[in-house]
Amino acid sequence: MARRTPTLARLAELAGISQMSASRAINDRHGVSEQTRDKVLRIAAEIGYVANRTAQKLSGGRTRIVGLLTPVRQDQFVTELIIGAGRAARNAGYEMLVYPMFDEDRETHHNVLTLLQQFSDGLVAILPHDDAPYLKALNEADVPVVVVDQRGVFPQYPSVASDNYEGARLAVQHLVALGHTRIAFISGDERLTAAHDRARGFNDAMRQQGLRPEASLTAIGRFSQAMGFKAALHLLKLKRPPTAIFAANDLSAFGAIAAAHELGMRVPEDVSVIGFDDVPMASQVYPPLTTIRQPLQQMGRSAVNILLARIAGIESPSDRITLPTDLILRSSTAQPAAKRGAQR
Amino acid sequence: MARRTPTLARLAELAGISQMSASRAINDRHGVSEQTRDKVLRIAAEIGYVANRTAQKLSGGRTRIVGLLTPVRQDQFVTELIIGAGRAARNAGYEMLVYPMFDEDRETHHNVLTLLQQFSDGLVAILPHDDAPYLKALNEADVPVVVVDQRGVFPQYPSVASDNYEGARLAVQHLVALGHTRIAFISGDERLTAAHDRARGFNDAMRQQGLRPEASLTAIGRFSQAMGFKAALHLLKLKRPPTAIFAANDLSAFGAIAAAHELGMRVPEDVSVIGFDDVPMASQVYPPLTTIRQPLQQMGRSAVNILLARIAGIESPSDRITLPTDLILRSSTAQPAAKRGAQR
DNA sequence: CTGAAAGCGCTAACAT
């Protein structure tokens, strides 16, 4: 007896009503008596009815699925966003499907967007960087779109980001408060808004502390461990090396720490290192990394919540959220050696 | 002029043929003249036609989408699998959609499976652990399923795993070759086949080396950094502490290294640590972690390839693949201090 | 090689 997946028609038949009433009951629409609804839901649970979302979408309805478009990354950055977004979706009775983008994914934006729209009511996009074809493809989307972490690049969409500028200032203030004056900066991927804002924050904070950032103390990190390693190696070999390094993200901070060790220097005794993001690994390596925390899960959650509101037709014009960043004090920063000596 | 997404009907109209011929051309079926096919494909590209996969699925066709069901994890383990699987899918002209499972996702297996089947031709499942409801739900799937990393638990499905047993032996052999005799083991999540196999491999290898594993030198790590930290702290505080620690995965190895540092011990000078997995972070922390490499991306790739074969109707009975593991020598292991002293 | 008809499971729109 090859029992097929139960359909709405079958459910209606068992309940002794029309398909339409069953549909309304399942979707919690009005136009059904409470009695009918309860009956339908009971039978649905009994026979294990699960709505076919492709059919729902095809017939012009909602699927209660949100799509998340994301680059796959080396660090935990994206995973945390996914967790936040996914939980928010589930809490609202939605499912979330993730479309992972690889480095080589170029020129296929149109197809991907079209694909995702076919079974989602809306899209959250974590975009790799400012990418013209993407922008164009996103514009053609006819489901709501919310952008994460790329505020500014897609001004036409609601967006969620953290306060990268202020976070960078926090990092500098922390290092200065410890007594550092020679502070180096390992920059991020300059194609990303976030990287820009952090660089700006660093420079502004330095000036505000009366520390005029030196060009020679800025190195390119591109948000990668390998580049962070190289950058720090270069910086620490300078005739007058920095006593502290602010890396634009945790991954490049890990690289900086490795470079210090490579040169026989201890962290934080010989050089302080502070990162940005607070990915889970930041607290799990040695030394635990002092860093600027982005509320990654909350960013994902906010993005989904805005999206769900848009799907429901609520368009608040203020859907451009910037969440605060925090200094997370751990063990990779300390007073500079000179200062410690002087204090004794 | 509200231009809607072009449909197959529109495409056929423009090509001056029937919808069916257009469909055949698009799907590369036989039954169309080469001339017609070329024309259709040209026009499709021109108007940016993208097949509606929900409609394809609904009408009994293939969507060329594979679904990947995965727990979200703290480490990069899963990300690497996703990369391998995703690339393999893309190379074969398929898309891949990921359904992330959170810890709290229980009791919803039936729904999730049903949902995923609605738009995929097959499923790759990275399961959290042996979970009865899951097993049941998977059994009801009417698309092919391939299981990753849980060989044995789902004997009815084709599976891909790495040689955890042999990998563990490799780790022990490496430590013994360095001169270690007091070797501790930090176990993994015992609900997982992989964890079991690694423990078995450890014990067998120890015996084969004439080293009778001591119960007091085994601690529980559950594949987490925090537990690994705790376990190592305990082990290193023993009156007769081990000179080397084999952690069942990289994450718990990171914990072990942190614990050693916490106690003022250096790695590898005072204690050697070897992990398992070779997640990207393993090479990015300090000291770079000596570990047993699982070919994670290749595992993802193999899983998808088996799945695609199944989708195409090719059922090789030997679809239970075990991929080899390798020792990756980095800097967290060295000769024990005693031996180094003796050599001088 | 090509096409016409029927229908996948569902919901909008329009009944009643």
Add this chain to the structure above:
DNA sequence: ATGTTAGCGCTTTCAG
């Protein structure tokens, strides 16, 4: 509150 009709975009028959 409930039911009927039509159709979403595609592919499976089944005919030519």
